[in-house]
Amino acid sequence: MVSLITEDFWGQGTFVAKSLGMPDIPRVKLPHPVAGLGEVKIAAIADSVVETILDSFENE
């Protein structure tokens, strides 16, 4: 399992991960916000993080 979290929500992600007893859950940081960016920009973000996401799965 890998969580995708935007920059502004990074602190919240850390907080929730700890409170749910999963402090080490793999997380990948995305720029904020991602909603409403349109397909071109969201595809560019996906391209920029896909390797990190795959690495996180392999290291799990």
Added chain:
Amino acid sequence: MSDFLEAENEEQALEQLHEMDCTDGLPVVIPTSDRVVKFILASGLDGDMVLGELGPAMGIATVEKVAVAAVMAGCKSDYMPLVIAAVKAAAEPAFDLSELQATTHCTAPLIIVNGPARHNCGPVASGYGALGPGHRANASIGRALRLCLINIGGGRPGVSDMAIHGHPGKFSYCLAEAEEESPFPPLHVSLGFDTSDSVVTLLGCEAPHSVIYSDDADDPEDAEKLLHILSVGLANLATNNAIFASGTVLVCLGPKHASALARADHTRESIQERLWELTHAPKTEHIKYGGEFGKAFRDDPEGTYPRIPTPKNILVMVAGGIGLYSMVMPNWGGAANTNSAVSVKVESEFFCAIPGVG
């Protein structure tokens, strides 16, 4: 047992609580051991008794910790049964507290009080300005729940409470139903409780939106016009409910508007049913103005959809002074249980009046 802080005086203690983000930003009553113990005694319950788990921190809400919040909020010990019931309601899974605290939506828990506890554990105001300043029980009971959500549930703005703007009801949001002025049975009776029960109903919702309607007893269409205006405020396309077609909303009828509806032989149930019908809207509007969410109906754009799932998802209560206004409170509508309303019976039989304790 809660941890103790040390300070030389109450002024220093207050600054310490502010610095630790344990307040809502306003001054609090310092929860000294003596004050908290008296509130626990007044509750008639064991301080270690667990009332529930509050997210997103998943903190355990004990009677003692809730008493700390009630003291800090400026409650009288008489209010403890209502604060405890509100905390129990917030901890119910159907309330979706963790998500409600974390969402970017502005939602805040509104406490609605019904039954004898409106007087015995208050008085909790239900008339003029019930949602405004000047009513100690309303102000401090709502604030006590907020302090529980901060200090037990861990909801802190920008860290775990990601509301984009929040709203002033996140300081305190509490009122009673004006049962004596209502032409309808009390809300809690319609929800299945006995008339003699005292009940707290908790709904996560937006700040109240004012709805003006100048009723006219000579107009045979008066009630229908009023319901139309209420439906416009309740589920216009700017609300989450209209966009997500989910959630539970509140209509807080002013007594005059309630009378106008009763004059037309409306019941709470017929009001819910008609408002639900009136909040159906063309899918084409959702597709055109719903932004990214507008994709939901693009494959099936014909006809209308209910902006509120069922008539029962429209709570109807009566409160406020006599005039031309009612209030509507749309809500968030997210999370696993779509941000449901939760009602909890107030257990006040264990309450003990403690001499010298306010």
